[in-house]
Every structure is written in structure tokens, then in C-alpha cells.
Amino acid sequence: MSNDHKNFIVEGNLADNERLKEQSNLLRGTIAENLTDDLTGAFVGDNFQLIRFHGMYQQDDRDIRAERAKQKLEPLQNVMLRARLPGGIITTKQWLAIDKFAEEKSIYGSIRLTTRQTFQFHGVLKPNVKSMHQMLNQVGVDSIATAGDVNRNVLCTSNPVESEVHQEAYEWAKKISEHLLPKTRAYAEIWLDGEKSETTEVEPILGNNYLPRKFKTTVVIPPQNDVDVHANDLNFVAIAENGKLIGFNVLVGGGLAMTHGDTSTFPRKADDFGYISIEHTLAVAEAVVSTQRDWGNRVNRKNAKTKYTLERVGVENFKAEVEKRSGVSFAQSRPYEFTSRGDRIGWVEGVDGKHHLTLFIENGRILDYPGKTLKTGCAEIAKIHTGDFRLTANQNLIVAGVPASQKAQIEQLAREHGLMADDVSLQRKDSMACVSLPTCPLAMAEAERYLPDAVTEIEGILAKHGMQNESIIYRVTGCPNGCGRAMLAEVGLVGKAPGKYNFHLGGDRQGTRIPRMYRENIDEKEIMDELDVLIGRWSKEREVNEAFGDFLIRAKVVKPVIDSAKDFYDDPSYSI
Template sequence: MSDNQEQKLSDNERLKRESNFLRGTIAEDLKDDLTGGFTGDNFQLIRFHGMYQQDDRDIRAERAKQKLEPLHNVMLRCRLPGGIITPQQWLAIDTFAAEHTLYGSIRLTTRQTFQFHGVLKPNIKSMHQMLNRVGLDSIATAGDVNRNVLCTSNPVESEVHQQAYEWAKKISEHLLPKTRAYAEIWLDEEKLETTDVEPILGSTYLPRKFKTTVVIPPQNDVDVHANDLNFVAIAQEGKLVGFNVLVGGGLAMTHGDKSTYPRKADDLGFIPLDKTLAVAEAVVTTQRDWGNRSNRKNAKTKYTLERVGVEAFKSEVEKRAGIEFAPSRPYEFTGRGDRFGWVEGIDGKLHLTLFIENGRILDYPGKPLKTGCAEIAKIHRGDFRLTANQNLIVAGVTPQHKEQIEKIAREHGLIQSDVSQQRLNSMACVSLPTCPLAMAEAERYLPGAVTQLEEIMAKHGLADEHIVFRVTGCPNGCGRAMLAEVGLVGKGPGKYNLHLGGDRIGTRIPRMYRENIGEQEIMQELDTLLGRWSKERQEDESFGDFVVRVGVIKAVVDSAKDFYD
């Protein structure tokens, strides 16, 4: 079905084909102490092992003046299906972050896992070996593969959550690369005299990155429409019975290229639990064979569906999986934010959700968050759950430990009574100074921007309200701004495209309202619009719904056709 066999393949296809199943010459490159970075194809290949080469852009110019190469280092993203990590694992990553990274922090991400930032070349192998010792790895958290599988961090429906989480783990394991390159390079395991085979991903892997989630309604905390493949949990009488399957979501686009756009996922139908892995494999292999390998900007699953048609894609998945989709079962999303504070699960155990602004766990003056998390880990007998909104859940707390854990959390600034609803519902990607793709600030801009928003909201009598506000430093979508009520997409230093009109539950894509405007203009626009919202809104009407209803912005109905109208 692919129409690009006659076209020249992108260079990434050559790179994967010649990589010897993702080995390249990474092992040799590690021994080269003349540079702190990776050279040639290895710069890209390390992504399949969960790492991106970066440098500190704040000091790049100064180092160039000193005739020094950029301060090369890597960011590592852990594979953590469903975001669950044990206290023992947490303490191990806490120690490594403190002793072997440039920034000393643990960064919780929108992919429901953690990242190390600023790992220098001599520490890379020991980092992987530390993860392996505690039962973790970073296999396939980047590159043209299925990445970390997300799962709703729902601690209330304990039994359904456990079942859904187990499926998230199974899907992750089933879709992993089968090459032993990771074990050979990072764990010093012996190369076996066998022929490498990739029965699902193929010898040149996928055309582009691929993201999968398991979501438990009514919470859409994983933002299903940001992902290639989504399994919407359908429960009956407290038991998981199957999934609705949604395919073809994605938020990335390229400035100035109207052939790229964010897109919502399509609902293919319902499947019983025993068909889950077969359908996951069929969707991945269909995208493997039909995806665009010539133009990486149009290589994601969303563009494959637009090119071949949803029904053709669905029929191929049914044929490969040996199933027929049943009509989708009814479900409803009512929210996607995390529920902060203490919540009691149906099993009687307690769960404490902690707000971590920007997901950055570090000891700040008067707010030693990182130390606090470690102190909790030392006494906690349950687990930690990382959320796709960059927050942290201390899960499975027995009633006798509640008071002690809350005391530690309050003493270390992990619980604060004065955090506004607006701050709790705002999010940003990492961006500068470490991300090489960043065009504008995001993580460092967000706190101050929220403070300004809080002042505007209070001015209009909206202090107890919130809008879903997100900032991403470039159009690649990591901050999921293209599912926000107000989304800022970086265009250049201090400049953003302002998007409006997404809905509160994450099922509508916002449209660009103003292009390439500065921070002051953004707040002036929001001041005017929030003032109108406070006076003209209908009962319980969200900001995103309001601006669409009154004609401030036209709703995006079919982004392939009308996103740029």
C-alpha cells in the first residue's frame, strides 16, 4: 500500500539498514575521549537506546569563544510502562542524579517516565548498568520504535487500574526491539552467534516514532489524541472486559509546512482482552509497511491514515490480527488533570498525588523536593506512580503510614496549600537550555507566565477557575500544547504562536489565533478574552468552549482539511 517505493528513501532509512540492528559503532565511539559526543550515525542511533545527545545552550557561545566544543552530554529517558516505580528504584535514580549528572535533577515527563539530563560520556555505561541492577532500562524510549507505553494513573479504581497496567506492560514488552544491541553495548553481555530478527518492527524498524497508551475513562490524563495507538479500557462490574482501539493521533507539525498538522485519533472499534496484543502488533506492522519512508515529516501514523483512508487501514489491521472490530462501547471523558492530595482507593489503601511544577525534582531554596521524595522512598511500602501530567503519586500507602508521609511531604515543600487551580492545570516541555530543537523557552517561562495568568484571572473574578494552559518550545508537541485550551508553540526567542479553542477534556485541537507574538502581547490578548469569558460565559462553560461558541476562533473539525483555514 505504500506509495513511496519509487521515491528516494530518507537518510534515516539508510542509517537503520546499515546499523547492524542498532549497534552501529556505538561501542567504539564510547572509547573515543577526544570528543564528549557521538559521531556520524551514532548520534542518531543512541536514540534507539533511549538517549539524545544534547549540550548546554546557555554556555555554547562562551565555549565557542574559548575554542571548546559544546558541552556534549546525553539525556536518558527510562522505559517505565504505566509510570510505576518502586521506592528502591527511586532511591537508586536519586543517587545517580545527584552524583553523575550536570544538573542533579530528576525530570518527570509527559511520557509518564523520568529523564536524566546532563550525563557525560564517561558516565553513560554506568548509568545503564545501574538501571539494569534495579530492574529498569531505556530500551526503545526514543527512535523509530514504539516508545514508553502510558497508562492512566488512576489510583481509585484499584482493580481495573491493576489490570490495565498489566496490559500496558505486556504491550510494551511485545513491541520491544528484539535485537540484543542494548545488552551487548551497555551491559557487556556476550554477542550470541545468532541472526538478529525483528519480526514486528522489521530490519529497518518503523518509519517514525510511535506512541501507545492505555486509558481508563473517565480520566483522559494520557491525552489519547496525542498518540498513534490507544486502548480505551472498557469495564463491567469492576472488571476489565476489553478495549476500544483509537489510532492515528499526533500533535507534531512543522512551522510553515501545511502538509503537517496535529490530528485526533480515529476510533476503529471494540476488541476483547485476548486480542489486545494481536491488534497492537497488527497496527504497528501496518504502519511499518505502509508508512512514508521518504519524507519523515509525513511519516507518522496519522499521515498514513490520511493517505490510505481510515477504513482501508482498519481492514488491514483486521486481516493481520485475524479479528473483526465490534462497534465501540460507550465511554465518557470528564477530565484529564491529576487529583491532588489524598485519595482512598477501593482497596482501602491511600494515594497521595503531589504537584511537581514542570516535573523538575530538585532541591530548591526553602523547597528541597528531591530530598523529600528520597525521604518518603526510605519509608514507603507501596510504589510511586509518575503521571503523564508530570506529577508524582505516592501510591498504596497504608493508613498507619499516612501521617508520617504527609509530614515529610509538607516539611520539604511537596505539599503546598496555596497552589492555584491554574498552576495545577498548566504544563510545559523541557525546552531550553538542553533541548536542541527548542526555539523558545517553555519550562523556564511557565512559572512566571502562570503567575501573570493568576493575576489576570483574579482581576476578572476567576481566581478559583482555570484554563488548560500549555507551553511547548517548538512545534514537535512534547508539551501537548495542541490539546490545550490555550497553547503556546515556540517560534523564536520570546515569541510564540498563540492557539485557542481546545476543550477541557482533550478531544478538540486548538487553532492558531495569533502568530509569532511576544510574551506581553500574549498576556494582553488573554486579559481581554478572559474578561469576556468572565462576563459572557454560560453556566459551567469552559474557556475553550466559550471562545468557539462566541466566534473568537473557529473549531477545528478535521485538521487535515481545516487546521490552517
């Protein structure tokens, strides 16, 4: 690094996570020893954090925490595992294996589809953790680097393969994921009994202390913004000519997480660095990651993400460093437009004559309920389906590559098991929540369990005002960390306390505008009362086809967020 850029390094006492990573022996820690400790169901000390680099978070069931304490028992410690599944594609054989494990070895018995376009197991007790990784490995799946200070699962527009562009984009998502993975053999050694003779003692891209903070990457194909590019550190926007992928516009520095009460933290849109031809993709990805590795804030983790690095050092300086490290000069961005970001629920036909069925999975939770046996239904489809499954970043499931001869049979199974219905409203399809309580230790308020009833209330308000054929991008996240992507919604709720949320308004349907906080720390009734009034105004005052978020800005209900580093915390109201 040149002397000119030394002032881009944040000086001060390093965050404790930096000590932890440095002393971890390339992510090994004492996890293996901890596995054999049957005195606790927990991973203790540094291992509590280190297992995240192996794709797991330690959790407990907060609903029963107090009762267990009365019984003088430790919390019901377990892990959540998030799989690495670039582009969200999974074979039916893999699906049946994870279905069986969830049924037999997890507390909750469910498979959870996530906003990171993969699946999660919840409630796996420590005695079953190693066998879980071995089961995944046997079917060609792992959970390497789906959490921790690394590049996480790479998202890709989940539109089924209807053209060469979609297939190529998916292949690039896989290549980027593999290129940026940690090289340490810690995962293989601990979980797969791998030999140590090939142990790696250096991390050429991530560095031996890994990244300052988590890092998220996507590949997106306009006009669909189904991966929400502005929620991610690095985005490759596909540019095609004559049905062939020729390159990418590169967007850097998006992110939605913030901390309540800390105005140095804020959601931020990604900056467009420019266009690169396709052969430079991996070099540019590596250069962005290594620049963030070297310049990111290792003193204050709340300001450690790429978005804060760009704000601190300047977008042009960061971009110039990426060009220098990659040997690639960004050209002027090619034109593109996002027009939608939801999934197309139901059947679509591909150019190859194959059919693709997108199943709406509310909150992504695949479990058997009375009269709605979603988990059994997915398994029954997997047993006969000759194509693959696609997980979407909107928590839905695509049965992809269905021949015409199987279409009726698969639809019948989907309908029998409640996976397909004709009465799911547009509003329900456009609503999303993170997991939150009872398993997430960061949750401040309900999200997944609150969403279904909240959507029913909104459906009623829309109908009351004659807007039942319209919808609002509505998202709920149980804390300010952004997993439910509420900071790219027209209406976004961010958990503040049990039953209380910060109420954000004014995002757009395309996912290119951050909503502003309109009311702070209000309860569920107050939120619905506010929506009743605002939807009533929207129904009477809207322009032709004007979306709710756009109406709120035009009607001066809230100011648009233009530069979130400077104006996100401004007063939401217009002075009169």
C-alpha cells in the first residue's frame, strides 16, 4: 500500500473480533475440542463467534428461556445453519436429504428459505452438528463462509433458465463464490475429518484476519431487482447483447444495517463504479474485496462495512484503488432499468419449452401445518420432479424445468398440500419478514410471527379504500440489522422493543430508494391507524398507476432520502 493511502487506515485499539480472528489458527479455534464437551450444549469462548465462519449461529429458544432458568437449566442452546447455495439452485436429491435431516434432527422440524437465497436449519443440538455437515457434504452442499467476516452466499437473479443470459449469470455467481471462499481447511478438518497434510497457512484474498465485517455479493439481471442490489456490498448488473452476456456494471457499497441511537450508522445505496467486460469479473471482485480488507474499519465494527469505507475514503479513491489492484479500468456504465423485484408466482414457460412453477412460501417457513402440509408437499414433488428447485431471495421456491407431461401432476401435488392457491393476495406476495423471535438473539420485536396477521389487516385497509387490487412493498425486521430488507420497502418496520417498531415510509417498488423514519417506537395499532389514513389519501389523490411510496414523496408526507450519510436522520416532515 502506498504512503498516500496510509491515512485511509483507521487508527486505534482494534475490535476484539480482530484478536479472535488472529488467534483462531485460520478459523479452527478449539471448536473440535468443544464438540466433545457434553457439560454444555453451547460453543464457548471464541468458538461462539468462530462457528459463524463455518455457517452457524448459536441460538436458544427465547420463548422457554425463563422457564428453563427456573428449573436451573441453561438455555436450550442450539445452532442455526445457513447453507452455501450460490444462485439458490438445489437438486431434488439434495432437497430430500435436507428434508429428512430437518424432520429427524432439528428441534423445529422445518426448513427456512431466507432472503440470502438459501436454506437454514434451525434448532440443531450440538450432538447433531457434525453429522449435519457430513450429511450436507455427502450431497454436495456446504455452509462455508455463509456467516462471519467473509464474502457470504452469492445471490443471483432467480428467474428460471429461460435464456443463455440466465445460465451464464448463474455460472458467474458460482465462480465468484468459489473464488472468494476462505482457503483454510478448517471446515474440512473439523466437520469432515479431512486430512491436515494440505493445510493452508495463508489466505491470499481474505487475509489471515479475514475481512473487517461481513460482505455480500450479487449477480442481477435487469429488469428484475429480485436480489435487492442496494442491500449488498458488491453487485454485478448483467449487460447483454443479442441474448449473450457480455459484461457487468459494478455497484459497490450498499447495505441496510444500522444501530438504534447511533447516527454514525445508516442504510446506504450502492455506487455505480462503471462497466467491465465479462473476462474481468473475478479480478474486479477480488480487488473490491481486498481493498475493503485493507481499508475497512477494524476499530469500530459498527462502521466496518464497505458502505462506511466508501463514505470515509471517498468513492473515487476506492474506485481508483480497485482499478489499480485489478488492472482494469471501468468504462461508462451501460444503460439498464429495474422495473420489478418480486417473484412471478405461478407457472411461466421457458424458451426451451420447459415450465417453471414459483410457489409462494409465506415467510419462507417450510413446515407441515394443519390443512397445509408444505414440507410434505415439497418432498412429494421432489420425489417425482426431473428438474431442480430454485430458492429465491424473496423466500419463495421455484420448481424449475418441468416438462409439459409432468405439469398437471406437479400442480396437483402443490394444490393438495397448500403450496398453490388462487386466493393469495398481491399484498401477501409483496410482504416479507426476517426470522426474529423466538430464535434470533438480536431480535427486539416480532417479525415472522407478526407478519401474517399484519398483512391481513393491511388487506382489509386496502379493501376499505377500494384498493384491493393494489399492493405495497411491506417488510418487517425484528431489529435494525436489516435481514428482512425493510430499508428498501415502501413501508418498513424495524423492531425497537416488544410490540414496538420504528415506522419507515417512502421507498419505491424498484428497490432504488431508502425509506425515511416517519414515526419512532410506535405500536402495532398506531402503525395500522397511520396506514389507514395514508392509504385513504393514496386512493383519492394518486396519479395514474402511482405506487404508494412514490405518492408519499410527491404528496410531501415524507422527504425522500437523497444521500443517507447526510440526510437519513433529517426530520421526515416538510416545513410549511
